[in-house]
């Protein structure tokens with residue numbers, strides 16, 4: 001498959017059980033290659049206000065996250081990657097990973113792995129893999145070059161590169177130059193996300209050599225404004241942009 | 246000998262890609278009622294913000310800014326402190342980079358100029374900031390004027406009253422200078438309401454400045470701590486490196502004082518990044534003991550908590566520093582990049598008390614003639630100790646330090662120190 005990837009993010013349970021399931025199915029039908037599912041964290045350290053709002057909303061009613069993940073698994077057939085913060089799970093990591101594996105989740109991505117746990121990241125990556133899960137590694141422009149190169153080879157599925165320090169806040173960042181810089185360091189597939197704010201950013205990322213883009217905040221904003229159907233149709237638009245790139 | 250102007254670099258150096266570990270990104274606090282990261286977009290000029298998050302190792306200095314650097318007298322001189330060496334009777338050679346040679350008397354202008362330039366390019370016509378002792382406010386006032394912009398400076402009320410000369414310079418440069426707390430912001434009004442005689446604080450002045458910028462559509466300039474400021478200050482270290490090359494000198498030890506970390510970082514990071522030198526010493530104040538007692542944590546850079554959390558060595562944003570004379574060192578944290586380098590033991594630190602730095606200042610001004618800013622005297626004290634150690638060990642070291650500013654407007658402080666400890 002030579003086509004570049006669309007990785008779509010959904011907050012587990014947002015905006016409600018029914019619409020969430022409609023959303024994940026719709027995102028896949030619209031051409032998402034992989035779904036990232038955000039599991040309610042205690043502290044969404046690197047998430048911007050929009051994704052935080054979605055977590056807050058979900059926290060008010062969602063009790064059975066695992067049940068809903070099982071339903072998600074049944075609803076779609078693309079790889080599912082859980083996005084959550086390692087900080088919340090350090091003392092119960094094995095249970096978390098076992099549960100994911102049992103639920104049919106494919107992989108896990110901890111955005112804080114290389115930042116707050118950089119001295120022990122290899123141990124955690126091994127533990128993820130030992131549970132039969134894919135370890136998708138999150139990097140960002142402040143990760144030193146040699147480390148990006150090293151983890152790009154360890155990362156399963158693709159290397160995630162977050163171009164902005166937080167999701168969903170369009171800080172002025174030269175998207176193309178930060179990607180050009182890492183492209184030469186990464187032999188693996190490179191998926192760019194975190195704060196891709198508009199179509200222009202996405203095109204820049206793809207032209208600068210990204211193998212895929214990860215979208216999240218924009219869907220949630222669209223759901224807030226116009227509902228789930230409208231978010232799904234955005235995914236279709238993004239798929240078109242990727243195919244055209 | 247090269248043409249002096251060629252010493253001024255055409256790019257700034259950014260240490261972020263050369264740090265040993267990923268630099269922890271800024272964060273919004275848990276359960277934030279608004280996004281401080283998002284707020285930055287409204288507060289700061291957008292090119293300044295882009296540079297704050299850049300990972301390019303070299304960021305080009307716009308031609309106009311480089312010309313402005315030359316116009317204010319850059320490169321600043323690198324001077325051998327021969328008389329100090331003789332006085333200490335040390336085999337070490339001592340050099341200092343003299344940032345007091347700028348019109349505003351300190352390194353602060355090195356970042357005020359580009360920030361004002363980028364603001365002007367973005368069509369902003371009014372800059373706002375806070376100032377404690379006045380060094381930073383003076384630099385913003387002059388830089389704004391040079392690009393035809395207005396400026397408003399919220400000066401901590403006690404300093405406003407005790408340092409009338411600083412206030413006068415800012416006014417001569419054309420700035421509006423307010424004694425903070427003021428009735429011009431909601432925050433100031435609240436403070437005055439609780440205590441009409443409030444002496445002010447840097448935190449209050451900063452909150453006022455940010456609020457004033459936001460409500461009027463002006464931009465706020467940051468004077469230290471953030472990566473972009475350290476980036477701009479790298480002009481100091483890059484020039485020094487070039488000046489040392491010209492005289493075939495290899496530095497061993499590099500020393501600077503630390504308030505928020507901008508002059509130290511700007512001076513030493515180019516050397517650290519190119520692995521020149523073997524020892525880097527960051528010098529803080531014993532009375533504001535962030536290195537010895539601070540924690541390496543996420544904390545607010547401003548006491549009002551309007552800016553995002555950054556991971557740094559910090560005494561806590563609510564820490565109230567004692568009223569020492571080195572106003573520029575009365576800050577609770579240190580720049581994230583510097584904090585990491587200290588944690589990783591790449592940069593050493595020292596802390597000296599007021600008596601120790603007063604003695605050092607006296608030795609320096611009596612041998613070299615320059616009255617150092619009390620902040621810079623901290624660096625001088627560490628240099629003296631290093632030079633004396635070199636004497637004991639009979640080592641021919643090359644010690645280079647940054648003299649971040651002169652102290653000609655701090656004479657009342659020295660006078661008072663002379664009475665108490667001199």
Ligand SMILES: Cc1ncc(COP(=O)(O)O)c(C=O)c1O
Pocket residue numbers: 351352378380381468469470502503504505506507508509572573574618620621649650651
């Ligand atoms: C002369 C002088 N040196 C040093 C400092 C400390 O600041 P920084 O650590 O950002 O260089 C100040 C700050 O006001 C200053 O005025």
